[in-house]
Amino acid sequence: MTDPVISARSLGKRFGAFMALDAIDLDVASGEIVALIGPSGCGKSTLLRCLAQLEVPDLGIVLLEGKPFGTTADGTRRQSPRTIDAIRPRIGFVFQSLNLWPHMSALDNVAKALISVRRMPAAAALQRAQSLVEQFGMAQKASRRPADLSGGERQRIAICRALAMEPAALLFDEPTSALDPELVLGVRDVLRQLAGTGIGMVIATHDLGFAKAASDRLIFLEKGRVVETGATQTTLAAPNTERLQSFIQSVTHI
């Protein structure tokens, strides 16, 4: 059996005395889409950030394609910051704010890390960027700056930028929060397309309707702990815990 693309074992994160993540276990298979759901402040973004080692976990370990990444189980660094930076592009992170360079064209945004991090010759980087923007229906708008694109188009460029680095896993923080409802199913289709290429994905979302439409598996977090996890459709239809049941009931639009 192949290793999960990304895993967490007993992952913990403290902010001072506050335990933001507590003993999180997670495995994401190739081509699997996992949604992190739960009330505001439950630790969704912190978990994504710890998986990508943008936040240093205090306890536990992250495994990337079966190999320890970042810190040891007691929170000391296993790899140097430089090594972590070199490995991190295997984990694409699509931030809520997208973090595109405002002064660059969409195409240059996609090519930038290939040139500056991968040291790829500019012509080859632009060629790979061009093929990605074509694949995502953005060829006509590739010369525009981010400010001259719609929210959905900007998001596609941010996804292309992460894909340019050939990630094993993609992490999305609230991918639908800035989008018109009509665009949400388009995001689901893009994620499904990516899953078909073998990328494993973790999506932190407030949007249960989106989680239902897009994910294979749900993880329901509360106060930094996993309360319930299971296949999305069956878990939403028949939650095992009263807590998830009441959370679902409190969200009216599914």
Ligand code: ATP
């Ligand atoms: P939301 O759904 O509102 O975005 P979330 O589930 O993504 O929330 P996190 O952003 O992961 O939650 O935050 C988890 C908890 O950790 C919250 O109580 C938050 O206030 C706290 N927290 C996050 N980052 C920090 C930090 N840098 N310093 C102190 N506390 C933090």
